[in-house]
Amino acid sequence: MAILLDPDKLSIAQISKTIAQINKNNIDYIFVGGSTVAIGITANFIKKIKEITQIPVVLFPGDFSQLTNNADGLLFLSLLSGRNPEYLIEQQLKSVPFLRKSALEIISTGYILIDGGVETAVQRVSNTAPIPISNIDEIVETAIAGEYMGKQLIYLEAGSGAKIPVNESITKKVSANSTIPIIVGGGIRTKKQLENAYNSGADLVVIGTAFEENNEILNILL
Numbered sequence: 001m002a003i004l005l006d007p008d009k010l011s012i013a014q015i016s017k018t019i020a021q022i023n024k025n026n027i028d029y030i031f032v033g034g035s036t037v038a039i040g041i042t043a044n045f046i047k048k049i050k051e052i053t054q055i056p057v058v059l060f061p062g063d064f065s066q067l068t069n070n071a072d073g074l075l076f077l078s079l080l081s082g083r084n085p086e087y088l089i090e091q092q093l094k095s096v097p098f099l100r101k102s103a104l105e106i107i108s109t110g111y112i113l114i115d116g117g118v119e120t121a122v123q124r125v126s127n128t129a130p131i132p133i134s135n136i137d138e139i140v141e142t143a144i145a146g147e148y149m150g151k152q153l154i155y156l157e158a159g160s161g162a163k164i165p166v167n168e169s170i171t172k173k174v175s176a177n178s179t180i181p182i183i184v185g186g187g188i189r190t191k192k193q194l195e196n197a198y199n200s201g202a203d204l205v206v207i208g209t210a211f212e213e214n215n216e217i218l219n220i221l222l
């Protein structure tokens with residue numbers, strides 16, 4: 001399981017307490033990123049996290065300005081569900097001068113935004129529409145195309161704070177049709193939703209908002 005921390009929503013002063021909660025639980029990764037983080041904030045934010053945890057920190061950036069060598073790895077995202085070249089190739093190109101000189105582990109990730117019942121930040125910022133949940137074949141074929149393109153991971157995203165998480169039939173069908181690991185995130189708040197995601201084929205589940213709102217939730221979820 002991964003916990004997503006958004007430097008826009010969590011102050012540096014709150015990091016110690018938050019990481020203490022994460023350290024106490026069985027968390028595999030800390031993802032750091034947000035749709036609209038100001039320049040320079042992410043580097044300090046991660047430096048502080050790394051001082052107090054051994055859990056790997058993976059960048060999940062909204063744009064190339066959030067890149068920093070203070071993390072261990074990077075989800076090198078391509079928004080495959082969208083048709084906005086900025087998030088298909090342009091941001092990736094802008095990141096090359098930094099990444100060429102970086103030791104960050106770069107993990108090529110096909111990012112697929114699926115309707116979560118509410119307009120989410122990724123939809124607004126990327127100016128792309130999510131794939132409707134009824135278009136299950138399009139979702140599956142997008143994931144397969146991502147695998148053919150050489151992506152190492154598929155991220156099924158309902159969007160931060162989604163009302164409806166990615167449903168089991170979608171995860172099941174994508175999982176049955178891919179050989180690469182699947183991340184599921186967006187709107188997961190309950191133990192049942194978490195278990196459903198794993199039981200339907202998610203290799204990693206990401207929780208952001210529910211943990212942000214209540215750090216104690218891990219005691220219930222895990």
Ligand code: 1GP
Pocket residue numbers: 004157158159160161162184185186187188206207208209210
């Ligand atoms: C968002 O998938 C992540 O990009 C996590 O979503 O904040 O809704 O948990 P939540």
